[in-house]
Amino acid sequence: MAAQTLYDKIWDSHVVADHGNGEHLLYVDRHLVQEVSSPQAFAALDQDERKVRCPEAHIAVADHAVPTLRGDRPFVEGLAFSQVERLKENAANHGIAYMPMDGERHGIVHVIGPELGFTLPGVVLVCGDSHTCTHGAFGCIAFGIGASECTSIFATQTLRQRKQKTMRVNLEGGLPNGVTVKDVILALIAEIGTGGGVGYALEYAGSTVRDLSMAARMTLCNMSIEAGSRVGIVAPDDKTFAFLDGRPLAPSGEAWKQAMAAWSDLHSDADAVFDREVTFNTADLAPQVSWGTTPEHTCAVTGQVPDPEREADQNSKSRLRKSLAYMGLEPGTAIRDIAVDRVFVGSCTNGRLEDLRAAAQVLSGRKVADSVKAIAVPGSAAVKIAAEREGLHEIFLSAGFEWRDAGCSMCVAMNDDRLTEGERCASTSNRNFEGRQGKGGRTHLMSPPMAAAAAVTGKITDVRELL
């Protein structure tokens, strides 16, 4: 058989029908259902009096709209409350398992999927959420879909899809001190642009990737969509298998052995040909910070806000002017001179235990600047419990951070956590779009240690000086 890429192998094993002309009917093994993208999908299903074909293929959880100050507080009635209630009802009506907000299995879809072992190598996994690419860290094809496509999954377990082209992103050179995988993906997006990956499934390979933990691989794959790609994927290896072994929904006993046998083939063949290859050296990378309103507006912390007048074409000039006006930044300003009002550590990009540890390491023995309001929001209840077991919450709390319950929180202005007009935030999330963290809010994307450093000094800071 001809040499194949990992993406091709998984794709081909899920083709139910080939319509010719490149369109396939693709089987989907797993579907994560959240409160925001599902109500209309369920409504369409109910309207046509259709059933959920395989209830066991879905897990429902509310993450976007949930408050992160919970404890004994009641969830105040309103739109967010109704949306969560609607998810519960829909799940119950269709026999889908729902992970309640106050339980130990709750969390952001892209954090709990892997935690539960719902995400597995070799499967096709979807969710009505663009950051579904996160799960590709486990060597599966995972991508975000729209609400209509969610209806198709409920009713048919399939999607009409065209195969993507493939791009291998070779990351070589390892990570210098103070630099994380978040800096790598931000720098990569700055280099190839937010349109750079459109039409491609990205496979991340190379020595830097092999050395990454599973959490870091998830961060890497998570932001594939910011490079324009619906799919990011890393070939599974011993780290992947060790992570999954014993997870509640991972196969066990004989099934685990079968799975391991199947997974042993999950890599791109040595002579597989990719439609495009890029190599990116990570050895000399500095911590990265976004300064504009799209993730490609990113530079090293040692850099400066660019000058729109230097742009060659009119379109980029005016785009840049608009971005800087929105961000309230003057050309030439040193990134390190930008003062922040808020700090957010969390999200499906950087809300895992290892992210909290990295931030806590910077915060330990230090205090959040008086001018800054900072929150730490674990990506899941399990992350929160594990962090508390290590005492990380005490580090955050004594530094002056708030320590919240799991949810999407300030990554998306859909719950109580949001920026107000003009507020500037050092954020570990993934999107710095206008209004993303609240109307008129200004987002600077960065790694957890960088966000912690900004919290301490009250301005964007090169964390390497604090380590």
Added chain:
Amino acid sequence: MEKFITVKSVAAPLLENAIDTDVIFPARFLLLLDREGLGRYAFSERRNGPEPFVLDTPPYDTAKILVTGENFGTGSSREQAVWTIADLGIRCVIARSFGEIFFANCFKNGVLPIRLGGDDMAAVEKAAETAEEIAIDLEAQSIRFSSGREIRFDIEPNLKRLLLLGLDEVGMILAEEGDAIEAFEARRKAELAWMSIGIDKLHALAEEQDNNG
């Protein structure tokens, strides 16, 4: 779904790159449970901003065609981004490129996304800026200008059929491919047993937490 045959209208010029889904439909409105009547939230920040917004400015307030730059609809998977512009009466978006999920979502909602570049795109941009009516004919895959000039655009045959007939894709899959899905599932069950999770296991996991938390 409303059939898409021809659309004739002025084209509203929103000539910027990377108009993202948060600009098209800000996240806070995602809390609404319905998909009808979302047009009033489209481009909310822009429409309530200091400068007049093109879709509120005659003659573009009745435009059925939107012309924009690269990577339109980049960002989130929210189908609201399509519902909201469709509710404003937009049936066709012409761009240099699209966010992929947005692009796929268009076809589920009777909205035709057209990718153009080079001279063709320049001609469309000019027509938009001078408020010249253009006519989109999906069957012929053409855009006609008042000068009589005509340009062609590409579209996948299946997606074209979906739009032309206003088809319900789910119904189509169930009717045409139900057997193939069943056969696939039977094989999957036999050969890839490790992939299946029992529904009981899932529910037990969901309930377990009631005891713990």
